[in-house]
Every structure is written in structure tokens, then in C-alpha cells.
Amino acid sequence: MKNNKFDVVGKRVVPIDVKEKAMGTAEYVTDMKLPGMLYGKILRSPYAHANILSIDTSEAKKIPGVKAVITFEDTPKIPFGTGCGRNDWYILAKDKVRFVGDEVAAVAAIDEETAEKALELIHVEYEELPVVLTPKDAIKKGAPIIHEDCPDNIAYHTEVERGDVDKAFKDADLVVKGTYSTSQAYQAYLEPKAAVAQWDAYGKLTMWLPVQVPMKCRIVYAKALGLDPGRLRVIKPYMGGGFGAKFEYMAHLICAELARHTGKPVKVVNTRREDFIAGNPRVPMEISIELALKKDGRFIGKKVYTLAGNGGRTVYGPPIASTTCYRIDALYDFQNVRSKADLLYTNTAPTGCMRGFGNSQMITTFEQLLDRAAEKLDIDPIEIRLKNAYKDGDVNLHGWELNTCGLAECLEKARNMSDWEKKYGKKRQKGRLKKGIGIASTMHVSGNRAFFKPFDGASSLIRIGEEGQVTLVHGECDMGQGQDTAFAQIACEALGARYEDFSVATVDTQISSLGCGSFSTRGTTLGGQGAIAAAKDAKGKILEAAGEILERPAKELDASNGIIFEKETGKEVLTFAEAAKHYVFEHGGMPVTGVGYWKPPTVVPKNYYGNCSPVYPYGAHIAEVEVDEETGRVDVVNYWAVHDVGRVINPTLLEGQLEGGIVQGIGWALTEDMIYDEKGVLQNDNFLDYRIPGSNDVPRIYTDFVESNDPNGPFGAKGIGEPALNPVAAAVSNAIYDAIGVRFYEIPITPEKILKGLAEKEKNKNSNTAANKNSYLYQRRL
Incomplete structure (x- = not known):
């Protein structure tokens, strides 16, 4: 038996949790029922900006079945935050509310109905204040002040510069510029935000939370x-x-406080409306950008100014705004860059992480601008991307070490799959339907040392019982994307066990290894390496036990798919289970354990310089659309996506991640936007009015992969979660332009905007107007 190929890596194995989910036995936080459990509800502000003059809870406390009513005065008066530089959180509002949905008071009762009745009897007197809803308005002189210690409303400012930017623009043969806006979007996860909390007799708190970052x-x-x-x-x-939404969240702490005050376990589950109005949606941005090029299409300089919306308090806005300043600089070689960003408080829901983490907003912006540059230089959009793409082994201007970069191969594969040359620029029309095709590239990190500075490694523990059954314990988080299955495949391959003998333990900070969690597309790469390290440690013990049984050196043996064999001859000599049983019996019943960790070769960047990720995934997307010139409706009919994933661990999981990211991106491109009225009240706080794609909106999706075999990835693998969404909106927008000859500078591109664009095109048929040329942001900052 020669172990010259993978047993489980690269295979379409059955997901490790499929039976529980298929049979309905998988328990989510919303399903949990503990003995004596109470139900919590939160009183949220109806105003976007107001002083709290008084709160009267006396009537609410009189209702039979109400066990606790709390306000700011009943909670620890400790200002805190997520570690992003602003400690502007309190568990309940202190003196002032800053967005509709801000948490004012909370109730614990014997059932939800009783808790709701109690909320109605809490009387709050407010003094309304002027509202500011957009970053553009919040930065203006004289705008309402949202936080008194921040009189200019700028929650965060950052900038980075490399090279001689002024000289680059002076030497340019062409400069293209524009201002692009991206919407505040809701992550639209199925399970609402929730928590169960319980204190024990010794003052220790246990919380059951559906979160991506338990340790944090x-x-x-x-x-x-x-x-x-x-x-x-x-x-x-x-x-x-999760899609980035399930990080730290105020309702979790309110749940803990209700449990502390009652001495009983308490469950708090958001309604869908609560998730919409107070659920930390995507950061909206307005990005002004200039690109300097030579006439052959080479980039020689880039300038960026980002204006981002933080909402009423700080979640992860600062690092998201920072990301727009530098991450795309690992997609193409810009040579000289100057980037600035301001993050503004507004009276809207506090904004946070969503798939792409600022990179999606910048890629949406730049990939549209790049198509304009290609058109002006009469260069094919794919060719101009190839001309500026990085190659294996390059180091970018921020010190990022790009060991492998499969962008060029992704572009070529996507071009061939889509019949690009036969379609692009061909003015295809059938009746009132016009067809177009558009391209966009993408890259991302797989792990980000800059995000959580203490460490960005991963570790695991493997436990093997006497019958060969294997349990993998790790600190990362499967949120439905199949990460536990991928970890099991990776560990199984390194250990040499059978996949069907694997299980993966629930993440528990008391038992699991310390883990950063699921963000920055880090799971497969870092968690996978941690699993390999633990598997190798356990495998050494298994082979030592086999050697004892066979009375020969362990170094002469190896294991694969549950069988131990001679390295030299390939002869099968023992089963994995036989060796495990011997070890357990010879060690007083102690199971075989393997522990291991992986510390990536990354650094905490100083002034944004230094390699912050062990690997960098790349990809190329092509969208084909049909545009109805009478109704303005856009249908994405075909979609091609090719990604450099380093190594395919599980084709089914990769395809699922890509297809989900593409559909999510189509929604962001065409329909999704959180719309506030002049008072700051969200108008589309449900799935009827906030339209995400349905099954009829899903195009034919064609996927393929490039295996660049990165030396820092587990078996060469890179991540896929965020790159799957990043380029979608730009590809769709570029395809719309190819169809109807109208460019759009904000998403979503709704039917109303299509019709307005067509009308303006007709009106200005013979003029050369440039959209956004005199925008406020461009004049003010660039």
C-alpha cells in the first residue's frame, strides 16, 4: 500500500454534522431550554437621537411573572468597546440614545408575553435632538454632535502613503477618477442574534452564544x-x-445582567426587526479615487479618500475603514499610493463586519474605475488586469509576502470559460433585452495579524479512544460554512485515520484551545494548520504503539485511512484501532492525545507595513446580465468564478461558499440597501421590504479553482469565504455598462436608477459629461 495520494483531502465527503442538521436534532441557542429559565426582552429607543430625561419602571415591576427590570443604573458603569480604539459602549444607554434601537432598559419574565407587557409599562421621557444620518452630513461644520467627546463626529482617521505619489501623477499619461458609494447592508443570516446566560453559586458565568469569536x-x-x-x-x-455579524453584541451582556439580577438562567432572542435596526450592518462608504496610468495600461499611482459610516457607536468601523486604504494594494502593483479614511458617527445602527470587511467596498469601487481606464486606453479589461497582476514570490509596497498568486491563471480560466472574446463589447440585444458581460478581480487575506494583535495562530487537541474513534478539539468557529468538516478532513489526512471515525467537539472556552475565531477568511488556513500539528503529534504516538506491538522501529511505519503499513513495502500490518487500543491499555486507560499549534510567519504591521497574513487568496469573476430597457430590471443570467484556493480541501464546500457569496453579492449589487427616513427610522426592517435574492434570482453559476499550493497553507490551502463576495457588485456593474452603455456610481443599481441612467444617456447623447466629477468628496479631500 503506497500512500502517494490524498485519502480525504480534495474529496466530497459527507459533512461531519449532516445527520444532526438533517434530522433536526442540532441544537441552536434559540432552541435551548434550561430548568427554571426566564425570557428577556429589551426596551429600545424609538428615537435616533435624544436625551433620556427619566425612566420609570415601577409599573412594569408590578406585573406578575416579571422577575427583573433593569436600566443603566442597575448595570456595571464601565465604558468598554471591542478593542478598536473607542470605548463608547455601556450595557444600557447612559443619559442619551444615539440610534433607533439603542438599548434603554430590559426585562426578565417567566415567558415572552409577560416580558413584552412589562416593556409597554416602562415609561421613558425623552428630549429629541437633531439627527444626522450620513457620513457626508456628519462631517460638515455645525453637524449635530453625537458623542460629546468627539465634537467633529470623526470616530477614527487613518492614512498611509508609499512612494512618490505626486511625481507618479505628474508622469501619468492618463488619470481616471470618480466617487463611488456602497450601501449599508444587512447580513441576512437565518438565525437571529441570541444568548442564554447562567450564573452559578460561585459567581461564575456561563454563556451560550452563536458567535464567531467566543474567546474575544x-x-x-x-x-x-x-x-x-x-x-x-x-x-x-x-x-x-454569521457573515461577519456575529461578533460582540450588546444583547449578550444584557442577558448576562438579567441572569445576574434574577439568579436564574435567562434567554434573549432578537426579533427580526431588532436584528435589522440594531444588528451591526455593513459599513456604508463613499470612496473617491484617482488612478494614474501609462498609455500601455501600467499603473503608476493611486489616491483614495474613504468616508465611512460608523453608526451610533463603534463596533469594527475603524479597522474596516483602514482596510480600504491598503488591502487592494496586494491585488495589483500600484507602485505609489496615498490613501486616507475618515469614519463618522451617525444616528443609524452601529455598523460592523460583513463578508469582505472593507475590501469588498474598495474592490467594488476600483474594479469599476479600472474598466473606465481600460476603455479610455482601448485595452481589453482582462488584459489591463493581467498587465498589473502580481506574480508568485512578489512583495507588495506594504511588505506583504505573496508566496503564491494565481490571479493571472484565474483571469485566463474565467476568460475561456465565459467565451469573453465572443461576447464583450458586441452590443447583443433581443427585443427590449440587452445583454452585457463584465469582469472583476479579487484578493483577500487568510488571517490578519493586524486585526487581533496578541496572536493570529491556531492550535488543536486530538483525542483517540481505545476503538480508534477520534475527537478533534479546536477554538475556531463553524457558523454553517462547513469548517468543522474541512478541519476533520485535514486532521484525518495528517493522522492517517478513517474519516468516519472523526467527530469535532463544540467550541467551549473552558475546554477548547484558545482560538481567534472565524473572520478574515482565516479558518481553513490557520485552523487547518493547527489541526495538522495536533494530528502529527497523535500520529507519532500511534506509530510508537504499533512499533511496540510489531517489535520494530516506529520510523519504518506509516498510517493511511485507518491502516498502518510498512513504508518500504506498503504491506498492511495493523489497523489504526489496534494500535490505539494498545496505547490506551498500556497507559492506564489514558487516551492517545495529540496537541499542536501553528504560529504563522506574520508580524503586527507598523504604520501598515509588514506581512500580516500567511497566505493571500485570489480570484476572477465574470457576470453576464440582461437589462430590460423598458422596466429597468437587471437579471444576472450567467456567472463564472475562478479562485486560487491553494489546495481544494473539499470541492462541495468550496462550491457552496462561492455560490453563496455570489448570490449575496448580487443582492448587494442590485437590491439591498437599508433605507432611513429623515428621523432615522429604518423603513425596510423586514424581508418583505428589504429584498434579498430568491431562488428565481440565482443565475447559472460556473466555478473552477486554481491550486497554487501555498507553502503556508494546510496541504497548500487558502481561504475562500470573503473573496467569494468581494468582486460580485463590480462584475455586475461592469456587465450592465457593457449592455446599455451607462455607468453607475452607487450600489444597489435598482430599476429606477437604470431608467434614470438611460434617460440621461439619451438626453446627453452627444455630450461627454463625467458622473461625479464635481462631487463633494472629490473637491474636499483629493
């Missing part, structure tokens, strides 16, 4: 609650999606 939640929540982190345990059960 423990650190932040312990500070907010005045606890030692060792007295807070976070368990992450099954999760119904």
Missing part, C-alpha cells in the same frame, strides 16, 4: 461585567450563519 467575546464581556475572564465561560453551539 469572553475578554470583552468580562471587562464590561467587571469579571476576571477566567470566571466567564462561553460555549458556541450550532450557528445559523
Whole structure:
């Protein structure tokens, strides 16, 4: 038996959690029922900006079945935050509310109906204040001040410069510029935000949370609650999606406080409306950009100014705004860059992470601008991208080490798959339907040392019982994307066990290894390497046990798919289970354990310089659309996506990630926008009015992969989660231009905007107007 190929890596195995989910036995936080459990509800502000003059809870406390009513005065008065530089959180509002949905008071009762009745009897007197809803308005002189310690409303400012930018623009043969806007979008996960909290008799708190970052939640929540982190345990059960939304969240802390005041376990589950109005949606941005080129299409300089919306308090706006300043500089070689960003407080929902983390906003912007540059230089859009693409081994201007870069191969594959040459620029029309095709490239990180500075590694523990059954314990988070299955495949391959003998433990901060969590497309790469390290340690013990049985050196043996064999001859000599049983019996019943960690070769960047990610995934997307000139409706009919994933761990999971990211991106491109009225009240706080794509909106999707085999990835693998969405809106927008000859500078591109654009095109048929040329942002900052 020669182990010269992968047993499980690269295979379409059955997901490790499929039976529980298919049979309905998988328990989510919303399903949980603990003995004596109470139900919590939160009183949220009806105003976007107001002073709290008084709160009267006396009537609410009289209702039979109400066990606690709390306000700011009943909670630890500790200002805190997520670690992004602004400690502007309190568990409940102190003196002032800053967005509709801000948390004012909370109730715990014997059932939800009783809790709701109690909320109605809490009387709050407010003094309304002027509202500011957009970053553009918030930065203006004289705008309402949202936080008194921030009189200019700028929650965060950053800038970075490399090279001689002024000289680059002076030497340019062409400069293209524009201002592009991206919307505030809701992540639209299936499972609403929720929490269950329980204190024990010794003052230790256990929380069951559907979160992507259990360890980080423990650190932040312990500070907010005045606890030692060792007295807070976070368990992450099954999760119904996250997409960046399920990080630290105020309702979790309110749940903990209700449990502390009642001495009973408490569950808090958001309604869908609560998730919309107070659920930390995507950061809206307005990005002004200039690109300097030579006539052959080479980039020689780039200038960027980003104006971003932080909402009423700071979640992850600062690092998201920073990302727009530098991450795309690993997609193409710009040579000289100057980037600035301002993050503005507004009276809207506090904004946070969503798939792409600022990179999606910048790629949406730049990939549209790049098509304009290609058109002016009469260069094919794919060719101009190839001309400026990085190659294996390059180091970008921020010190990022691009060991492998499959962008060029992705572009070529996408071109061939889509019949690009036969379609692009061909003015295809059938009746009132016009067809177009558009391209966009993407890149991302797989892990980000800059995000959580203490460490960005990963570790795992493997436990093997006497019958050969294997349990993998790790600290990362499967939120429905199949990460546990990928980890099991990776560990199984490195260990040499059978996949069907694997299980993966629930993440529990009391038991699991310390893990950063699921963000920055880091799971497969870093968590996978941690799993390999633990598997290798366990495998050494298994082979030592086999050697004892066979009375020969362990170094002469190897294992694959549950069988131990001779390295030299390939002869099968023992089963994995036989060796495991021997080890357990010879060690007093102690299971075989393997522990291991992986520390990536990254640094904490200084002034944004230094390699922050161990690997960098790349991709190319092509969208084909039909535009109805009478109704303005856009249908994405075909979509091609090719990604450099380093190594395919599981084709089914990769395809699922890509298809989901593409559909999510189509929604962002065409329909999704959180719309506020002049008072700051969200008008589309449900799935009827906030339209995400349905099954009829899903195009024919064609996917393929490039295996660049990155030396820092587990078996060469890179991540896929965020790159899958990043280029979609730009590809769709570029395809719309190819169809109807109208460019759009904000998303979503709704039918109304299509019709307006067509009307303006007709009106200005013979003019050469440039959209956004005199925009406020361009004049003010660039």
C-alpha cells in the first residue's frame, strides 16, 4: 500500500454534522431550554437621537411573572468597546440614545408575553435632538454632535502613503477618477442574534452564544461585567450563519445582567426587526479615487479618500475603514499610493463586519474605475488586469509576502470559460433585452495579524479512544460554512485515520484551545494548520504503539485511512484501532492525545507595513446580465468564478461558499440597501421590504479553482469565504455598462436608477459629461 495520494483531502465527503442538521436534532441557542429559565426582552429607543430625561419602571415591576427590570443604573458603569480604539459602549444607554434601537432598559419574565407587557409599562421621557444620518452630513461644520467627546463626529482617521505619489501623477499619461458609494447592508443570516446566560453559586458565568469569536467575546464581556475572564465561560453551539455579524453584541451582556439580577438562567432572542435596526450592518462608504496610468495600461499611482459610516457607536468601523486604504494594494502593483479614511458617527445602527470587511467596498469601487481606464486606453479589461497582476514570490509596497498568486491563471480560466472574446463589447440585444458581460478581480487575506494583535495562530487537541474513534478539539468557529468538516478532513489526512471515525467537539472556552475565531477568511488556513500539528503529534504516538506491538522501529511505519503499513513495502500490518487500543491499555486507560499549534510567519504591521497574513487568496469573476430597457430590471443570467484556493480541501464546500457569496453579492449589487427616513427610522426592517435574492434570482453559476499550493497553507490551502463576495457588485456593474452603455456610481443599481441612467444617456447623447466629477468628496479631500 503506497500512500502517494490524498485519502480525504480534495474529496466530497459527507459533512461531519449532516445527520444532526438533517434530522433536526442540532441544537441552536434559540432552541435551548434550561430548568427554571426566564425570557428577556429589551426596551429600545424609538428615537435616533435624544436625551433620556427619566425612566420609570415601577409599573412594569408590578406585573406578575416579571422577575427583573433593569436600566443603566442597575448595570456595571464601565465604558468598554471591542478593542478598536473607542470605548463608547455601556450595557444600557447612559443619559442619551444615539440610534433607533439603542438599548434603554430590559426585562426578565417567566415567558415572552409577560416580558413584552412589562416593556409597554416602562415609561421613558425623552428630549429629541437633531439627527444626522450620513457620513457626508456628519462631517460638515455645525453637524449635530453625537458623542460629546468627539465634537467633529470623526470616530477614527487613518492614512498611509508609499512612494512618490505626486511625481507618479505628474508622469501619468492618463488619470481616471470618480466617487463611488456602497450601501449599508444587512447580513441576512437565518438565525437571529441570541444568548442564554447562567450564573452559578460561585459567581461564575456561563454563556451560550452563536458567535464567531467566543474567546474575544469572553475578554470583552468580562471587562464590561467587571469579571476576571477566567470566571466567564462561553460555549458556541450550532450557528445559523454569521457573515461577519456575529461578533460582540450588546444583547449578550444584557442577558448576562438579567441572569445576574434574577439568579436564574435567562434567554434573549432578537426579533427580526431588532436584528435589522440594531444588528451591526455593513459599513456604508463613499470612496473617491484617482488612478494614474501609462498609455500601455501600467499603473503608476493611486489616491483614495474613504468616508465611512460608523453608526451610533463603534463596533469594527475603524479597522474596516483602514482596510480600504491598503488591502487592494496586494491585488495589483500600484507602485505609489496615498490613501486616507475618515469614519463618522451617525444616528443609524452601529455598523460592523460583513463578508469582505472593507475590501469588498474598495474592490467594488476600483474594479469599476479600472474598466473606465481600460476603455479610455482601448485595452481589453482582462488584459489591463493581467498587465498589473502580481506574480508568485512578489512583495507588495506594504511588505506583504505573496508566496503564491494565481490571479493571472484565474483571469485566463474565467476568460475561456465565459467565451469573453465572443461576447464583450458586441452590443447583443433581443427585443427590449440587452445583454452585457463584465469582469472583476479579487484578493483577500487568510488571517490578519493586524486585526487581533496578541496572536493570529491556531492550535488543536486530538483525542483517540481505545476503538480508534477520534475527537478533534479546536477554538475556531463553524457558523454553517462547513469548517468543522474541512478541519476533520485535514486532521484525518495528517493522522492517517478513517474519516468516519472523526467527530469535532463544540467550541467551549473552558475546554477548547484558545482560538481567534472565524473572520478574515482565516479558518481553513490557520485552523487547518493547527489541526495538522495536533494530528502529527497523535500520529507519532500511534506509530510508537504499533512499533511496540510489531517489535520494530516506529520510523519504518506509516498510517493511511485507518491502516498502518510498512513504508518500504506498503504491506498492511495493523489497523489504526489496534494500535490505539494498545496505547490506551498500556497507559492506564489514558487516551492517545495529540496537541499542536501553528504560529504563522506574520508580524503586527507598523504604520501598515509588514506581512500580516500567511497566505493571500485570489480570484476572477465574470457576470453576464440582461437589462430590460423598458422596466429597468437587471437579471444576472450567467456567472463564472475562478479562485486560487491553494489546495481544494473539499470541492462541495468550496462550491457552496462561492455560490453563496455570489448570490449575496448580487443582492448587494442590485437590491439591498437599508433605507432611513429623515428621523432615522429604518423603513425596510423586514424581508418583505428589504429584498434579498430568491431562488428565481440565482443565475447559472460556473466555478473552477486554481491550486497554487501555498507553502503556508494546510496541504497548500487558502481561504475562500470573503473573496467569494468581494468582486460580485463590480462584475455586475461592469456587465450592465457593457449592455446599455451607462455607468453607475452607487450600489444597489435598482430599476429606477437604470431608467434614470438611460434617460440621461439619451438626453446627453452627444455630450461627454463625467458622473461625479464635481462631487463633494472629490473637491474636499483629493
